[in-house]
Amino acid sequence: MTKIKASSTIQENKLAAYQLCPVTYVMEKISGYWKPIILYQLLSGSKRYSELKKAIPSITEKMLIQHLKQLETDQLLIREALPVVPPHVTYTLSASGEKLQPILHAMAIWAIEDSRDKEHILFSKNVS
Amino acid sequence: MTKIKASSTIQENKLAAYQLCPVTYVMEKISGYWKPIILYQLLSGSKRYSELKKAIPSITEKMLIQHLKQLETDQLLIREALPVVPPHVTYTLSASGEKLQPILHAMAIWAIEDSRDKEHILFSKNVS
DNA sequence: TTTTATACTTACTTTTGTGCAAGTACTTAC
DNA sequence: GTAAGTACTTGCACAAAAGTAAGTATAAAA
Numbered sequence: 001m002t003k004i005k006a007s008s009t010i011q012e013n014k015l016a017a018y019q020l021c022p023v024t025y026v027m028e029k030i031s032g033y034w035k036p037i038i039l040y041q042l043l044s045g046s047k048r049y050s051e052l053k054k055a056i057p058s059i060t061e062k063m064l065i066q067h068l069k070q071l072e073t074d075q076l077l078i079r080e081a082l083p084v085v086p087p088h089v090t091y092t093l094s095a096s097g098e099k100l101q102p103i104l105h106a107m108a109i110w111a112i113e114d115s116r117d118k119e120h121i122l123f124s125k126n127v128s
Numbered sequence: 129m130t131k132i133k134a135s136s137t138i139q140e141n142k143l144a145a146y147q148l149c150p151v152t153y154v155m156e157k158i159s160g161y162w163k164p165i166i167l168y169q170l171l172s173g174s175k176r177y178s179e180l181k182k183a184i185p186s187i188t189e190k191m192l193i194q195h196l197k198q199l200e201t202d203q204l205l206i207r208e209a210l211p212v213v214p215p216h217v218t219y220t221l222s223a224s225g226e227k228l229q230p231i232l233h234a235m236a237i238w239a240i241e242d243s244r245d246k247e248h249i250l251f252s253k254n255v256s
Numbered sequence: 257t258t259t260t261a262t263a264c265t266t267a268c269t270t271t272t273g274t275g276c277a278a279g280t281a282c283t284t285a286c
Numbered sequence: 287g288t289a290a291g292t293a294c295t296t297g298c299a300c301a302a303a304a305g306t307a308a309g310t311a312t313a314a315a316a
Contacts, residue, residue, distance in 0.1 A: 022239035036151040086262035111150035213283040214292040
């Protein structure tokens with residue numbers, strides 16, 4: 001996992017924002033390019049590591065595991081490993097993680113409406 | 129504003145995700161460390177550039193203007209400049225921008241509940 | 257003895273985000 | 287003619303996020 005320096009200006013800002021702004025608190029937990037996609041995959045039920053990899057083909061293993069570890073640390077999901085060889089690991093949303101569902105859903109609705117309203121813009125972009 | 133290379137792997141992934149995953153579409157528009165904070169400030173009504181600066185003291189002018197431009201480009205807010213000297217510019221949420229309110233609100237609620245549930249963890253971290 | 261399967265690790269490079277510090281433009285007031 | 291006020295703009299440095307490519311561990315199956 002990428003190490004983080006503890007005492008940069010950015011980290012101080014983050015710590016402050018984390019405590020002062022609840023929205024920033026959430027953004028911390030769900031931002032990272034693949035996190036929402038991973039969460040979405042898990043909304044439909046537990047998945048093994050390899051199933052996630054198959055479901056999200058363009059993610060690299062490094063990013064997948066890194067985000068899974070982070071989500072686990074943030075207690076949004078639960079990792080369960082069976083002591084067998086080859087390994088068998090499943091990831092499941094925690095209660096907190098599941099409570100994100102209405103938020104992710106609202107975001108999706110907003111996105112669909114917003115991009116519908118701006119279809120002509122996207123279209124003209126593609127044409128130009 | 130920071131220039132972006134058009135043909136990096138990252139940009140290709142973003143484009144794909146942008147079209148395929150509505151949640152990512154939203155994340156694109158509200159991520160950036162200060163964006164949610166700026167949006168929050170504007171939820172209570174139009175503000176001048178200088179008022180935003182005063183309301184968010186720790187943001188640098190570069191970041192403030194950069195995010196304001198991006199939000200304007202994404203049509204989440206509307207910029208109105210009076211042709212006077214010294215300049216007088218106001219920023220107002222667009223209809224799309226205002227529709228983010230329930231989402232931001234839901235995020236805040238989640239954050240408060242989640243951090244309440246995990247108070248003991250934060251506490252033990254501070255002590256160690 | 258080599259291969260297969262699964263779940264990771266590690267080192268390194270590229271790309272993007274943020275902060276810092278300084279400068280610009282333009283007009284009215286002093 | 288110098289200062290004040292407002293809204294930017296620019297260049298540089300560094301931190302963080304993401305990508306690339308390769309390697310590790312283990313035991314059972316071939």
